[in-house]
Amino acid sequence: AFVVTDNCVKCKYTDCVEVCPVDCFYEGPNFLVIHPDECIDCALCEPECPAEAIYSEDEVPAGQEQYIELNAELSEEWADNNITEQKDPLPDAAEWDGVADKLQYLER
Ligand code: SF4
Numbered sequence: 832a833f834v835v836t837d838n839c840v841k842c843k844y845t846d847c848v849e850v851c852p853v854d855c856f857y858e859g860p861n862f863l864v865i866h867p868d869e870c871i872d873c874a875l876c877e878p879e880c881p882a883e884a885i886y887s888e889d890e891v892p893a894g895q896e897q898y899i900e901l902n903a904e905l906s907e908e909w910a911d912n913n914i915t916e917q918k919d920p921l922p923d924a925a926e927w928d929g930v931a932d933k934l935q936y937l938e939r
Pocket residue numbers: 832833850851852853854855856865869870871872873874875876877
């Protein structure tokens with residue numbers, strides 16, 4: 832499956848959700864996740880993310896492996912919040928884009 836990683840936190844650009852053929856993105860307050868059992872590995876979302884936050888689970892950057900489990904866990908927790916249409920990014924997205932170690936800010 833593909834995985835949403837650290838740089839999505841506090842940005843949430845949502846370009847990714849528009850292209851997913853199986854609508855497997857789920858939304859939290861300041862982050863999105865991909866449901867690993869629903870993702871068909873089409874790779875369409877990866878280049879759409881302006882924050883370059885989406886990776887194949889085999890290519891998740893070192894130190895961000897915990898996001899693999901987090902996508903699985905939060906996609907269940909946020910099961911009622913399927914998101915399929917792009918919306919405005921979070922207000923401070925541009926300032927937070929590229930800031931390291933944003934896991935501490937993830938709201939759930
Ligand atoms: Fe959806 Fe394809 Fe991205 Fe998986 S890889 S989340 S199926 S767009």
